[in-house]
Amino acid sequence: MNYSNSNYITVFEQWEDQKKFFCFTEKDAENLQKLHTISAQSCDEVVESLYDHLLQFEDVRIFLSNPEMIKRLKESQKQYFLEMTAGDYGEAYYEKRINIGITHKRLGIPPRLYMGAYSYYVQLMLPKIYNHVDFDQKQAQELFLTFFKIINLDQELAISAYVHAVESVVMQQAEEIIAMSTPIMQIWDGIVVAPVIGTLDGQRTQQFMEQLLNQIVETKSTIALIDITGVPQIDTATAQHLIDTINAVRLLGSNVIITGIRPIIAQTLVHLGINLKEIITKPSMGAGLKVALDMLSIKTS
Amino acid sequence: MLVDKLTAQGATGLSITSESDIVACRKVIRDLTTQLGFGMTDVTRIVTSVSELARNVYVHAKVGEMRWNSMRSPGKIGIEIIFEDKGPGIADINQALEPGFSTAKSMGMGLPGVKKLMDELEIVSVDGKGTLVKVKKWAKVK
Numbered sequence A: 001m002n003y004s005n006s007n008y009i010t011v012f013e014q015w016e017d018q019k020k021f022f023c024f025t026e027k028d029a030e031n032l033q034k035l036h037t038i039s040a041q042s043c044d045e046v047v048e049s050l051y052d053h054l055l056q057f058e059d060v061r062i063f064l065s066n067p068e069m070i071k072r073l074k075e076s077q078k079q080y081f082l083e084m085t086a087g088d089y090g091e092a093y094y095e096k097r098i099n100i101g102i103t104h105k106r107l108g109i110p111p112r113l114y115m116g117a118y119s120y121y122v123q124l125m126l127p128k129i130y131n132h133v134d135f136d137q138k139q140a141q142e143l144f145l146t147f148f149k150i151i152n153l154d155q156e157l158a159i160s161a162y163v164h165a166v167e168s169v170v171m172q173q174a175e176e177i178i179a180m181s182t183p184i185m186q187i188w189d190g191i192v193v194a195p196v197i198g199t200l201d202g203q204r205t206q207q208f209m210e211q212l213l214n215q216i217v218e219t220k221s222t223i224a225l226i227d228i229t230g231v232p233q234i235d236t237a238t239a240q241h242l243i244d245t246i247n248a249v250r251l252l253g254s255n256v257i258i259t260g261i262r263p264i265i266a267q268t269l270v271h272l273g274i275n276l277k278e279i280i281t282k283p284s285m286g287a288g289l290k291v292a293l294d295m296l297s298i299k300t301s
Numbered sequence B: 001m002l003v004d005k006l007t008a009q010g011a012t013g014l015s016i017t018s019e020s021d022i023v024a025c026r027k028v029i030r031d032l033t034t035q036l037g038f039g040m041t042d043v044t045r046i047v048t049s050v051s052e053l054a055r056n057v058y059v060h061a062k063v064g065e066m067r068w069n070s071m072r073s074p075g076k077i078g079i080e081i082i083f084e085d086k087g088p089g090i091a092d093i094n095q096a097l098e099p100g101f102s103t104a105k106s107m108g109m110g111l112p113g114v115k116k117l118m119d120e121l122e123i124v125s126v127d128g129k130g131t132l133v134k135v136k137k138w139a140k141v142k
């Protein structure tokens, strides 16, 4: 089961798998239907009491300040509660549960504020099941266990959907940042510029190097200006990545000019014993561009 | 700021188990030293050292932690940063401090570089048991 899959919401087989994983069978579906009368009779009371409980907490009140909103939420809470014993645990059920997690994420309500509702349901339903005249002790136990299973499943769906929503936001941001911070572009016939913003390590270096090499090949450039004005510090690992990148560019037959080395970065490089002697370096992008244009005109004349 | 959040939680340490923890270490120390009043040059030197030492923990020992203490007395500020791990340890510390020595086929310039960038560097290591690296930096302030 792959929950980081962006298709999570639409892949129905996972829900069937999930039910099996929680040992939720046809028998459980039947059992839940037997509880439906109890649910229907007590749903108003359960939901009212749940909200009385929740609204005691300052953290919850922040999100539920509007009486109209509370009224609407109570209504959908009742529906939610009734569906648990309605006997249909197919796709619609699944999607509805998934949406709970996603909606809470969108409203910025953390799981700890709504997970309590599930244990509240269990607490309220337990005596109602055990004290019901229709069920003997053994039946009551079986029905309660079934109810507990559906509670677990519902919780799992809400949490998974919540985590999934968080993950996709984080992943999207990470990708955006990576893409944003390395906008490599051709600025002159034969010259590409690659400004580096942030630190070059790990995943980003790989991506940066690939993008740069691709651009060089695509634009048939012979000079690449790598501007490091936006790099806060360079340690030996970053320096190694830069040197690797420069060597790769040279293998393509092109030259690299490093621009925007601030004095403090130059000093730290000296302290680290890193020697950029064989690399053309210029303090500013303008100065680097001038050198690049000179190199081009020498070649073409 | 991350450092304020951590301080509010009473924490003066960060665990190092991934590449992104190295970023967090740098960030905390950058914020902290800037708040303390270190100048840009010193901040860059300290943060570069943190980057080296946090990466050493991650690369050579896989898991470890960074702790810090800041000091402020009239006219003087200081920071002490400690990296500790239960990794393989360093067999020969003098050799590890030689420029170019590396057991990881990398540059081998980290430890000798940190020695130059910081005011004090102390390495305690038990072969096979782990490593503790302590660095300090001081600055005069008005």
Ligand SMILES: Nc1ncnc2c1ncn2[C@@H]1O[C@H](COP(=O)(O)OP(=O)(O)O)[C@@H](O)[C@H]1O
Binding pocket: B052, B056, B057, B060, B061, B085, B087, B088, B089, B090, B096, B097, B101, B102, B103, B104, B105, B106, B107, B108, B109, B110, B111, B112, B131
């Ligand atoms: N935390 C550590 N645990 C074990 N060995 C370490 C640790 N830090 C440094 N070393 C050893 O010291 C050597 C030199 O470190 P360094 O100068 O940073 O160079 P590099 O990290 O490029 O190898 C490393 O190759 C490694 O053998």
Ligand SMILES: [Mg+2]
Binding pocket: B052, B055, B056, B108, B109, B110, B111
């Ligand atoms: Mg190192």
